[in-house]
Amino acid sequence: MEKRTDKNSYTIIFAIVMVLVVGTLLAGLASSLKPRISENQRLEKQQNILYAMGINNNDDTSANFIATENAEKLFTENVEEQMVLTSKDGKLVSQMTRQEYMDANNGQEPYLIDVKKQKSNAKNGEGRQLPLFIGKSKDGNTVYVAPIYGKGLWDAIWGYVAMDKNMVVQGAYFDHKGETPGLGANIKQRYFMDDFIGEHLLSADGAFKGITVAKGNADPKNNDKTDNEVDAIAGATITGDGVSAMIKSDLRLYKPYFDNLKN
């Protein structure tokens, strides 16, 4: 005798009911948790920016953010200005202060600008908005923090780079969506991020050169800070190339701002 569950009608009804139940469950869960999740992501951005500025809970070897509950307060205290520059064809066409940007964008803070979206705007020939966060680092020096965004081996990678007015890196934070654990995922390890500190983004003659994640550069201890190179991670060539590429393509756009600053 045919089992009840072998009938076509039963199969179809089962499939419909299962999809409805699972769909409703997931949709309900996702939308009820959404406010909490986006709040977490917002605080993480603040922690990222503060990390690059040197305001973090690092111990000897591992990278630690400041506590989530302090993020809002420390961010307001330490980030003194959030500029929004607009860049088109490699030139700066305008710049806004935080207040001007918020007035024009229903009160959205500049640090919430979607870098990925701005990058694709630029590809379509539109202007690209470049957020720049200015504040005091742990040592009291003025630092300029810029977000960067690019792609690694499997998925997106991004980060924040803090520079002084000569475009010398003062701190860096990198993160990734899905790089291989143990290999590419190590770009967010302390030993890799710390290598960027003190490294020059400009070449000796003042042109923008970026920082290359280089294999076999005969400087594994990274003593030479003006060679525009840091030591790569073994087994993570493509992720490393992605880091070099996003530093070159995104930070280059800020160069005119720093040129203006000097004059």
Add this chain to the structure above:
Amino acid sequence: MGLLSKKDAKLITDPLADNNPITIQVLGICSALAITAELEASIVMSISVLFVMGVGNVVISLMRNIIPSKIRIIAQLIVVATLVIIVDLVLKAFAYELSKTLSVFVGLIITNCIIMGRFEAFALGNGPWRSFLDGIGNAAGYAVILIIVGFFRELLGSGTLLGIPILGDPIEKTGLYSIGYENNGFMLLSPMALIVVGIIIWVQRTRNKDLVED
């Protein structure tokens, strides 16, 4: 054993050695290659799979009499995907730090053939308690291999364990490095994971000839 009958205990102990999902059934190889470059990642993955296997096997077992056989694979896939997404969302909302550590494993868990394999081979034909034990047993068997491979790959590839330097500092040339030892960068690449798994299979089959097929 007081807690488990002999038959039930076998469900846990078998997959640890003589019926190991990786070395004997050759399932779950892909994730064993992908995430064993570091011991820590292996441990995190093992715990995640333990959770999903335990709960997933029970859910499938409870549904075993109502799942139509024609679409059972899709039904299993939906159960495991739903479980993983729920865990991911809840972690993102309430334990954000942890969720960032685990995010890359989510996709790997869904595609882990051991999970689908146990749903299909065991949970569809057995009660919830036995299915739970089977799930835990197989996940533990998977974990043992993952941790062994992760141990050797991190130790020989980077000279560290759980990120802590064991053999000295390769740049300052202290410890073992002072007498000319070098890290084997090859260990960090996936082919070496396959070779380590191969060596484990070799050792296991040399010790227990019953496992050798003709």
